[in-house]
Amino acid sequence: MTDAELDPVIHSASRLRVVATLAALERGDRIAFPRLQSLLDMTAGNLSTHLRRLEEAGYVEQTKTHHGRTPATYVALTRAGRAAFERYTVTLTELLKGAQP
Structure with missing residues (x-):
């Protein structure tokens, strides 16, 4: 990938929304899966699919835990994901300005 090419993992509209939302969090913060799903107005299956692709690229990490007997999943942008974004x-921005980075 050259500097002038957009990262195809992020460039999908849905994944761009996911990464942009996670990038708005403070470094090291994470968000609960249901909260992210609500913010993005995505189905659980759709969000899971995009998170899996981002996780395969090393851009997000999912932490699965429990609150009592209730499973909970938290999502965070990795250092590599933040750099990619x-x-x-x-x-x-450079492409929109008509210039090469």
Whole structure:
């Protein structure tokens, strides 16, 4: 991938929304899966599919735990994911300006 190309993992509209939402969190913070699902207005299955693709790329991590007997999943942007999103936004901004990064 050259600098002028947008990261295809992030460039999908749904995954871009996921990554942008996670990037808005403070570094090291995570969000509960149901909260992320609600914010993005996505079905659980759709969100899971996109999270799996982002996780395969090393951009997000999911932590599965329990609150008592209730399972809970938390999602966070990894350091690599944050760096990829920053590169993506720089590239997109430059492309929109009509310049090469």
